[in-house]
Structure formats: structure tokens, C-alpha cells
Amino acid sequence: xxxxxxxxxxxxAIGVETVGMTKAFGNLVALDDVSIRVTPGSFHALLGxxxxxxxTLVKCMMGFYxxxxxxxxxxxxxxxxxxxxxxHAHGIGMVYxxxxxxxxxxxxxxxxxxxxxxxxxxxxxxxxxxxSAFLETTPFKVPLxxxxxxxxxxxxxxxxxxxxxxxxxxxxxxxEPTSVLTPDEADEVLxxxxxxxxxxxxxxxxxxHKFREVTAYADDVTVLRRxxxxxxxxxxxxxxxxxxxxxxxxxxxxxxxxRTAHQQAALKLELAGLFADDDEELxxxxxxxxxxxxxxxxxIAGVSGNGQSELIEVLSGQRMLKDGRIFIxxxxxxxxRGQMDAFKVFGFSEEPLKNVAVPRMxxxxxxxxxxxxxxxxxxxxxxxxxxxMRRQARDLIAAYRVKTPSTEExxxxxxGGNVQRAILARELSGDVDILIxxxxxxxxxxxxxxxxRAQIMDQRNRGAAILLVSEDLDEILELADTVAVMSExxxxxxxxxxETDRATIGHAMAGHH
Amino acid sequence: MADTTETxxxxxxxxxxxxxxxxxxxxxxxxxxxxxxxxxxxxxxSVFLFALGKSPAEFFSHVWRGGFGTSFSWQNTLVRAxxxxxxxxxxxxxxxxxxxxxxxxxxxxxxxxASAAIAIxxxxxxxxxxxxxxxxxxxxxxxxIWIGCVGALRHYRxxxxxxxxxxxxxxxxxxxxxxxxxxxxxxxxxxKPSTKPIGSENMIGVxxxxxxxxxLLVGVLLCGVLYLVMNxxxxxxxAQIAGGNLRAAQAQGLPVGRLxxxxxxxxxxxxxxxxxxxxxxxxxxxxxxxxxxxxxxxxLVSFLARHNPLVIVPVAIFLGGIAASxxxxxxRMDLPDATVLVLQGLLFLVILVSETFYGRLSIFKSKGAxx
Numbered sequence: 001x002x003x004x005x006x007x008x009x010x011x012x013a014i015g016v017e018t019v020g021m022t023k024a025f026g027n028l029v030a031l032d033d034v035s036i037r038v039t040p041g042s043f044h045a046l047l048g049x050x051x052x053x054x055x056t057l058v059k060c061m062m063g064f065y066x067x068x069x070x071x072x073x074x075x076x077x078x079x080x081x082x083x084x085x086x087x088h089a090h091g092i093g094m095v096y097x098x099x100x101x102x103x104x105x106x107x108x109x110x111x112x113x114x115x116x117x118x119x120x121x122x123x124x125x126x127x128x129x130x131x132s133a134f135l136e137t138t139p140f141k142v143p144l145x146x147x148x149x150x151x152x153x154x155x156x157x158x159x160x161x162x163x164x165x166x167x168x169x170x171x172x173x174x175x176e177p178t179s180v181l182t183p184d185e186a187d188e189v190l191x192x193x194x195x196x197x198x199x200x201x202x203x204x205x206x207x208x209h210k211f212r213e214v215t216a217y218a219d220d221v222t223v224l225r226r227x228x229x230x231x232x233x234x235x236x237x238x239x240x241x242x243x244x245x246x247x248x249x250x251x252x253x254x255x256x257x258x259r260t261a262h263q264q265a266a267l268k269l270e271l272a273g274l275f276a277d278d279d280e281e282l283x284x285x286x287x288x289x290x291x292x293x294x295x296x297x298x299x300i301a302g303v304s305g306n307g308q309s310e311l312i313e314v315l316s317g318q319r320m321l322k323d324g325r326i327f328i329x330x331x332x333x334x335x336x337r338g339q340m341d342a343f344k345v346f347g348f349s350e351e352p353l354k355n356v357a358v359p360r361m362x363x364x365x366x367x368x369x370x371x372x373x374x375x376x377x378x379x380x381x382x383x384x385x386x387x388x389m390r391r392q393a394r395d396l397i398a399a400y401r402v403k404t405p406s407t408e409e410x411x412x413x414x415x416g417g418n419v420q421r422a423i424l425a426r427e428l429s430g431d432v433d434i435l436i437x438x439x440x441x442x443x444x445x446x447x448x449x450x451x452x453r454a455q456i457m458d459q460r461n462r463g464a465a466i467l468l469v470s471e472d473l474d475e476i477l478e479l480a481d482t483v484a485v486m487s488e489x490x491x492x493x494x495x496x497x498x499e500t501d502r503a504t505i506g507h508a509m510a511g512h513h
Numbered sequence: 514m515a516d517t518t519e520t521x522x523x524x525x526x527x528x529x530x531x532x533x534x535x536x537x538x539x540x541x542x543x544x545x546x547x548x549x550x551x552x553x554x555x556x557x558x559s560v561f562l563f564a565l566g567k568s569p570a571e572f573f574s575h576v577w578r579g580g581f582g583t584s585f586s587w588q589n590t591l592v593r594a595x596x597x598x599x600x601x602x603x604x605x606x607x608x609x610x611x612x613x614x615x616x617x618x619x620x621x622x623x624x625x626x627a628s629a630a631i632a633i634x635x636x637x638x639x640x641x642x643x644x645x646x647x648x649x650x651x652x653x654x655x656x657x658i659w660i661g662c663v664g665a666l667r668h669y670r671x672x673x674x675x676x677x678x679x680x681x682x683x684x685x686x687x688x689x690x691x692x693x694x695x696x697x698x699x700x701x702x703x704x705k706p707s708t709k710p711i712g713s714e715n716m717i718g719v720x721x722x723x724x725x726x727x728x729l730l731v732g733v734l735l736c737g738v739l740y741l742v743m744n745x746x747x748x749x750x751x752a753q754i755a756g757g758n759l760r761a762a763q764a765q766g767l768p769v770g771r772l773x774x775x776x777x778x779x780x781x782x783x784x785x786x787x788x789x790x791x792x793x794x795x796x797x798x799x800x801x802x803x804x805x806x807x808x809x810x811x812x813l814v815s816f817l818a819r820h821n822p823l824v825i826v827p828v829a830i831f832l833g834g835i836a837a838s839x840x841x842x843x844x845r846m847d848l849p850d851a852t853v854l855v856l857q858g859l860l861f862l863v864i865l866v867s868e869t870f871y872g873r874l875s876i877f878k879s880k881g882a883x884x
Contacts, residue, residue: 318763337766347764356764358757360872369754369765373747382746408536410872 013203014075014091014171015040016061021070023056030056031067032227038171038220040075041200043193045214045235046207047247048224049445050416054207057224058173061205062094063087074171085116093169095160097176103149107142107159111166131166138165139192153303154185161193165202174206178213182303183473183506190217210474211240225249248446259481260461262295266329268465269434274324276314284310285489288324292434292465297456299480299497300469303509307489308469312438315467316347318355328434337373344433346370350442352423359412363404364393366411367426400425417448424455432459435466441475453479473509477502487511542871543819550867551817554860561855567846576853579841580834588724592795594833595725596621598732598825599787600811602739603660603780605820607674609743610776611756614663616678617784618808619685620656624785625792626689627655629708629799630697632715641715648711649789656785657778659685664777668770674777686804693800707800717794728790733826735783740822742779752776784808810836813861816868832857 016038023031031053038044048054059065061072063081072079074090081087087094101110112118112127131144140158148156157177164172172193178186194217196202208214214221214235222232223246231246269292278284285307292298302308313319315326317335326333328343335345349355357366368389371377376388393407402421404414411419420440427435437456441449456479460466469486470476476483483500485493485508493508559569580590603617628648635644663681666672692698692708699709719726743749755762755769762769788803796802814832818824839853 316764317766318760335766336768340766354758354760356761358754358761361753361757365750365753368750369761372750378747382748384745384747384750386745408539410539 012170013041013197013200015042015203016092016171016205017073017076018057018061019071019073021057021060021067021072023060023065024068030227031060033070034224034227034229035070036222036229036232038203038205040203041197042219043197043204043217044206045218045221046205046224047209047214047221047243049209049247050443051226051445052224052247053227054224055175056227058094058175058205058207061087061092061173088116088167088169090171091169092171092173093164093167094173095157095164095175095177097179099148099156099160099180101148101156101159101163104147106145106147107151107162108144110148110159111163114163114167116167134166135162138162139195140165152185153180154182154189157181157185157189158192161189170201171203172205174204176207176209178208178210179471180304182510183502184510186213187216193217211243214243215240223247244446258461259457260295262463265294265296265463268292268294268329269467270327270330271315272325272327274311274314274326275322276310276319277322278310283489285314288486288489288491290467290484290491290494292467294433294465295460295463296481297460297466297468297479299476299483300467300486300491301473301476301483301505301509302469302471302486304471306486308438308471308486310489311486312347312349312436312469315436316349344431345436346427346430346432346434347436347438348420348423348427348440349437350439352419353412356423357411357419360410362408363397363402363411363414363422364390364407367393367396367422370426370430396422396425396429399429417444420444420448420452424452428455428459432462432464435459435464437466438469439471440468441472473502473505476505485509543821546867546870547817547819547864550863551860553867554856554863557859557863558856561859565848567848571846572842572848575842575845576835576838579838586834586837589837590830590834591723591725591729592833593836594826594829595728595732596787596791596805596807597811597814597829597833598729598736599783599790600808601814601818601825601829602735602811602822603656603784603787603808604812604815605818605822605825606739606743606780606783607660607664607773607776608815608820609749609752609756610773611759612664612667612773612777613675614660614678614777614780615675615812616660616663616680616682616685616808617780617787617811618804618806619678619682620659620781620784621788621791621808622682622689622803623659623685623788624652624656624781625788625796625803626692626708626799627785628652628789629711629792630692632711633697633709636709636712636715644711644715645717645793648793649786652785652789652792653782654785656781656783656788658781660781660784661774661778663781664774665770667777668773682808689799689803690801699798705800705802707798710798711793713797715793716797717790726790726794728787728794731786731790732829735786736822736826739779739783743822748772748775784811810857813857813864816861816864 017036019035021031021034022029034053034057046054056065060067061081063083063086066082072081079090081090108128108131111131112122140162142155142159142162148159151159157180161172177189181189190213193202193204197204206218218235220232221235221238221243223230223243225247230249271288271290274285274288275283276285288311290298300308310319314321315335333339333343353359368377371392372384372389377385377392379385390407397404397407400421402425403418411422414422440452440456453475456466456468468476468479480497482494482496483505484491485505487509492511562569562572579586581587600617600621603620604614607614628651631651632644632648635647659681660678663674663678666677667674694706697708698706717726717728720730743752751767752772754765755767755772759769787807791803792799810832814825814828818828835853835856839850842848842852843850
């Protein structure tokens with residue numbers, strides 16, 4: 001093929017191509033005749049919704065899966081990749097969404113042990129010299145002698161990439177590499193990678209769902225939907241609208257709800273100096289004080305792991321409050337059942353099967369968590385009657401368009417979007433005064449994301465006070481009336497949305513304030 | 514995968530009958546897997562018998578005759594089943610909360626001891642029925658406190674409930690020994706250290722026409738009541754949520770600690786009742802005979818019944834039958850008494866392994882489930 005011809009001029013980058021790659025798991029065809037071509041020295045973006053087949057494709061390329069049919073070409077020659085080691089031998093490496101470094105070892109140690117040919121006895125002096133020489137050749141700068149646990153997320157991600165370069169992988173697959181980075185870190189890392197591809201040192205295939213990163217850094221793009229290639233081309237020839245239409249297809253996406261104006265709303269939820277520890281009994285959140293008014297969405301932005309999950313746990317009764325008070329409408333509030341009902345506090349979060357649902361219980365039962373001890377499901381104190389529970393479930397399933405074979409299906413058998421919709425039905429069908437939401441759209445498809453965000457906005461317009469914690473800055477920018485930034489367990493920045501912008505919030509997330 | 518909403522309300526058409534069918538299909542899994550496990554452990558045990566040079570066919574026919582073949586063996590079986598029902602409930606109720614309590618034997622021992630001890634000052638002047646009521650109450654309270662402590666330790670201090678309940682069994686035995694060999698020893702019985710007998714006139718009689726004491730009937734009724742408690746009350750539902758996902762229960766503001774302690778206390782009361790019946794219907798006094806292993810066989814019963822109180826009754830009778838046949842097997846096949854224990858052990862092991870198959874076999878899954 002022509003790919004081989006393009007690799008001339010001393011360029012070290014390699015090109016990879018898949019030809020008619022198909023992968024079936026039982027009856028489910030995860031990849032259907034997928035052919036993509038990543039030319040040497042290009043920065044190629046792989047777009048698609050969750051479940052579109054992106055991970056399956058790269059796992060086939062890396063040798064984690066064997067494709068049912070189809071072939072892979074490396075620099076124009078057919079390559080057999082029975083396992084990841086074979087992929088590495090071809091110069092193909094992958095950087096995963098989550099770090100794979102050993103936290104207690106230094107950067108230098110992590111690099112050396114990653115080598116497959118590391119000797120039994122390591123001559124550290126010689127290795128250090130070799131490492132320094134190697135680092136001279138790359139634009140990435142990472143402190144070598146600090147344990148990895150002491151590095152920032154951006155530095156860890158750079159080290160992951162360095163590791164692949166050190167192993168001389170010249171075709172890098174990046175799986176949503178910026179999901180754990182601040183916007184500034186993301187720009188830095190992608191910028192450096194872009195420069196290396198331009199120099200012909202590297203080829204990149206990046207899985208992403210952020211259009212911003214595609215338009216700013218990628219040369220080419222391939223869009224997958226339901227296991228098929230639905231579009232590809234030069235990024236500069238395509239608009240964001242083109243790409244999103246390819247990704248979503250004909251599915252109707254709910255318009256984002258309009259934001260109605262409120263005037264001088266009453267103070268609803270007040271957090272006064274909250275302190276709590278994490279599981280290792282180290283301070284996780286410190287002196288969190290926030291106010292949320294009726295009809296307001298307070299968005300808390302921040303890079304994952306800065307105390308947001310602990311804050312949500314404290315507010316929903318999953319973690320002990322060490323100090324501080326929660327007030328609702330000036331009255332002290334404890335997250336226990338009676339008060340949740342009295343103050344009409346509701347909430348939902350990412351990974352509902354882990355956080356707010358019981359996987360093995362049925363859809364009907366999961367939908368009844370808020371109502372099982374009240375009439376009509378509990379006609380008299382202590383008693384529980386299943387028929388009204390199933391009736392309630394059938395109504396909610398219809399109203400919230402939950403796709404389930406029956407009310408008795410264990411909720412774990414539903415797809416992610418439908419689980420979240422079932423939980424939404426449970427939490428939003430009543431009269432909501434306070435809503436506590438954490439990463440509600442994490443890992444969901446476009447249709448569900450639009451639906452869920454519109455529902456949140458509806459509740460705001462109805463006058464609910466909403467605390468929204470999200471690691472997705474775009475979500476905060478779309479929904480919040482007021483934005484606060486959480487960094488190292490503290491609120492480091494707060495501003496009305498009208499008076500701030502992405503860059504300012506991004507800087508605050510990185511700890512510059 | 515296909516996670517869109519082009520067909521709104523697709524599920525609504527599935528009416529009542531469909532729901533019922535679904536539930537049937539789902540529950541068939543809970544029948545088939547334990548039955549297969551039973552058969553498989555029977556096969557394994559046959560291999561064991563072959564290795565000893567004995568005939569499995571002969572063994573199983575002895576088990577049949579010794580446990581279920583005659584009305585005499587049936588009664589023997591039922592007498593052994595009664596305490597198993599109670600001790601199995603001691604495992605089944607906390608299991609709803611995800612707690613694995615294996616120290617029911619301790620609650621049984623203490624329950625038996627407490628009911629024998631409280632009877633001592635009443636012997637001779639108190640009429641039988643109120644005395645038995647007080648004894649039963651004392652036994653239940655002792656068991657409830659014992660296992661309730663395990664639940665409290667788990668919730669408030671994070672102590673592993675399985676280990677704690679097992680170790681507390683040894684403490685319970687020591688408490689029994691301390692008193693029956695000391696302050697409460699009946700001096701008129703020189704052979705076996707025991708408490709003073711409650712007197713044969715005060716003991717619980719048998720169900721008319723049989724040799725089986727009333728404990729069996731109480732156990733069956735208790736299973737029905739606790740089935741309703743766990744499946745038709747808000748308490749049972751809350752316990753199920755907490756057992757299925759602790760974080761979800763907390764997010765619903767459910768009183769997780771109280772649920773744990775109360776469930777454990779109910780469990781302990783059941784085992785305590787087993788101790789009471791052993792004293793009031795069998796031994797007439799508390800001594801080391803209380804430590805007969807019913808608490809431990811109860812674990813097996815509960816697991817085999819998948820912690821369902823209604824299924825506990827037949828399973829307890831089944832295992833009671835195996836235990837009852839031990840004597841016959843010993844006499845006829847020249848096998849040691851412990852042979853049936855080997856069978857029980859194998860059964861338990863296979864049952865534990867079979868737990869991993871739930872939800873894995875596609876024939877029990879509904880076709881419509883969107884994965």
C-alpha cells in the first residue's frame with residue numbers, strides 16, 4: 001500500500017491501517033468492517049459515543065482481542081498481533097485513561113522496569129546516563145527522582161507518554177488522555193505531542209469525545225457509531241456540527257432546556273465550614289462553606305480527586321462529617337431518611353450501580369427506594385405491598401422512557417443510560433427542593449446526556465436549589481449559575497457564571513488563584 | 514449499547530402476565546443450581562466411597578432408610594431438623610444484610626444455658642407453662658444479645674462479623690462450662706457437670722401421636738413469620754437494600770447500624786430458641802450436650818436454602834435425615850460415624866462454589882435485557 005511509500009525522509013513514525021476489522025462477542029457485533037488508515041506522522045482522532053466500538057478497535061490493534069475477521073497493516077505490511085507484546089514489537093504502544101505507574105517508585109525506576117529487556121541486576125549509574133541522554137531527545141520534562149505518588153496528574157500523564165517513547169513505541173494510542181488533566185495541562189501535553197508528530201517522530205491515534213481537542217490538535221478524524229465507520233476525513237474540512245452529526249446519527253437529541261430568570265431567590269442550602277476525612281483518615285475536605293439559593297445551580301468544578309467525591313458523600317450520608325454544619329432554609333440538616341423526606345432532598349451520581357442502586361434488585365424495587373415506606377406501597381406502618389410498587393414502576397418506566405424488558409429485570413442488566421434514567425425517575429418524580437448531583441452524565445451517550453441535563457435545568461427552573469459537582473468543565477459551563485472550584489479539598493474560587501470564563505476556571509482548577 | 518430512546522415506552526406493553534413469567538424464569542435459577550450442586554456433591558462423595566471400597570448405592574439406600582424409610586426414622590429425622598431450622602435462621606436473617614454469621618452455635622449454647630439457669634429458682638413451685646415461657650424468653654434474650662453484639666461490633670467498630678461470631682462461640686462454651694462446673698452445678702449428678710434438671714413434669718411434650726417435640730412446629734411457624742418480615746415489610750426491604758449496596762442504603766438515609774444490630778439480634782434469638790428447646794424438650798438441663806454442632810450444620814442449611822426462610826424447612830429436614838442415618842450407616846457398612854460429616858462438608862464446599870454460577874448461565878436470563 002501507499003503508506004510504506006510515505007515513510008521516507010528519515011522519519012521514525014510508523015503508520016497503521018486496519019482493513020475490514022470485525023469483532024463479534026456472541027451475537028453482539030462490536031466492530032463491523034472497520035477500516036481506518038493512520039498515516040505516519042499524523043495526529044488522528046477517533047471519535048464516537050460510549051459503546052461505539054472505539055475501545056474494541058484499539059484493543060484489537062493492541063492484541064488484547066483477536067478480531068473475528070479483518071487484518072492490520074503496519075507500515076503497509078500485514079502484521080499479526082496475537083498479544084500486546086507483539087504490538088509492542090511492532091512499535092505500537094498505548095497510554096491508558098488511568099495511570100499504570102508504580103506510585104512508590106521514582107520516574108526513573110518506573111521507566112527502567114517497564115523495559116522488557118531490563119537486566120536482572122540493574123546498573124543504575126549507566127541507566128541514569130542513558131535516561132538523561134534519552135530525555136534530551138524528547139520535549140517532555142519530568143522530575144526523575146521523585147516517587148511517582150508525588151507527581152501531579154499532568155506530570156504522571158507525561159511520564160506515561162515518556163514511558164512509551166522510552167520503549168521506542170512510535171505509534172501511540174491514547175485513550176482519553178486528558179480526562180484526568182486540568183485544561184492547561186491538557187493543552188500542554190497535546191501541544192507537545194502535536195509538535196512531535198509534525199517533526200515526524202511519532203504517530204498518534206487518540207480516542208476522545210472532546211471536539212475542542214480534535215479541532216485544535218488532530219489532522220484526521222474517524223468517527224465510529226455502533227461499531228461502524230460513519231465518517232472520516234481531514235479535520236480542517238469538517239465542522240464540529242458535521243462531526244457531532246456523524247457521532248449521533250439520526251437520534252433525536254433533546255434541546256437543552258431554557259434557563260428562566262429568577263429574582264432574589266431565598267437561601268436554601270448552606271454548607272458551613274465542613275470538614276471530613278478520607279478513607280485513610282487524612283483530611284479530604286476542609287472548611288467548605290457554600291450557599292445555594294432556590295432556582296440556582298451551583299457548579300463545583302475541579303480535577304478528579306480533589307475532595308469532590310468526599311463532599312458528595314458527606315452530603316448524602318455516606319461519610320461522617322468531622323466538623324461543620326449543613327443548613328437547609330436556616331434549619332440544621334442531617335442526611336438521614338426523615339429529614340431527607342421533610343426537606344425534600346434528592347440526588348444522584350455517576351456509576352449509579354455503585355453508588356445509589358442495588359444491582360441485583362429489580363428495576364421496580366430500585367425505583368421504590370424513596371417510596372417503599374410510604375403509602376401506597378406501605379399501606380400501613382411497617383408493611384410492604386408489591387403490587388403498588390410494580391404499578392409505580394410501570395408509570396415511571398413510561399414517563400422516563402426507561403428501556404427494560406420488565407419491571408422485574410435486575411437493574412444491573414440495563415444499559416448505563418437506562419440505569420441512570422431509572423434513578424432519575426426515582427429521584428426527580430417527587431417534589432424536589434434540594435438536588436445534589438455528582439457527574440450525572442459520566443460515561444453516558446449523547447441522547448442520555450442531553451436528557452439528563454435538561455431534567456436538571458427543569459428542576460432549577462421549578463425553583464430547586466441544585467448543587468452540581470462535575471469533573472466535566474463543559475457540563476458546569478452549560479448548567480451552572482454560579483461556579484466554584486475545588487482544589488485540594490478547599491473551595492479556591494467562586495464566581496457568578498456571567499463574570500467568569502473557561503480560562504479563568506481552568507487556572508483555578510490547576511491551583512493558580 | 515443501543516442506548517437511545519427512539520421507541521419510548523417500549524416496556525409498558527409488558528403487562529402483568531409478562532412480569533409473572535419473568536419472575537418465574539428468574540426464580541428457576543435458584544432451584545436448578547442448588548439441585549445440580551446436590552447431585553454433584555453426591556457424585557463426589559461416591560468417588561470417596563469407592564476409594565474406601567464401599568458401595569455408594571448401598572450407602573445412599575441406608576441414608577434413605579435411616580432418614581426417611583420408616584415412621585421411626587422420620588421421627589428421628591424431624592427431631593434433628595428442629596434445631597437446624599432455628600440455627601439456619603440465625604444465618605439467613607443477617608445474610609440479607611450481607612453479613613456472614615457462623616457463630617449460631619454460641620447463641621444456641623448460651624440460650625440453652627440461660628433458659629436452664631433462669632428455671633432453677635422456679636423449680637418446684639412455678640407451674641409448667643409460665644415457667645417454659647420465661648425460659649424461652651430468657652433463651653431468646655441471651656441469644657439476641659450474643660449475636661446482636663456481633664452486629665454492633667461490625668457496625669460501630671468494623672470488626673469482621675464472621676470471625677467475631679466464630680470466636681464468640683468459644684467464649685459462650687467457656688461461660689457454660691464456668692457455671693455448670695461451678696456455681697450452678699447440680700451436686701446430685703456426679704457424672705456429667707450439669708445444671709439442676711427442670712423436672713420431667715415441666716418439660717415440653719411431644720406433638721400427639723409422634724415422638725417429635727413442639728419445637729419443630731414452632732420452627733416452621735417462625736420460618737413463615739420471618740419470611741414475611743424479610744419480604745413483606747419495610748424493615749426487610751431496607752435490610753435488602755443495605756445488604757445489596759451499603760452506599761445506596763446510606764444515600765437513602767436508612768439507619769444501617771440499627772438494621773444490622775436488629776437483624777443480628779433476631780438471628781441470635783432464633784438460635785437461643787434452639788437452645789431453649791434442646792433444654793426444655795430433650796436434655797431437661799444445660800450441659801455440654803448442648804454443643805452438638807447444630808449451629809454449624811445450620812450454616813449449611815441456610816446456604817443450601819439460599820437464605821430463604823421458607824426453603825429452610827425442607828432443607829433442614831433433608832440434612833436432619835442424613836444426620837439421623839449416621840447410626841445405621843455405621844452399623845451396617847462398618848463406616849465411622851464421621852462419614853456423614855464428610856458428606857456434609859463436601860456438600861457445603863460444592864454449594865459455596867455453586868454460588869459463583871448465579872447470573873452466569875444464559876438460560877435463566879430474559880432475552881430482552883439490553884446489555
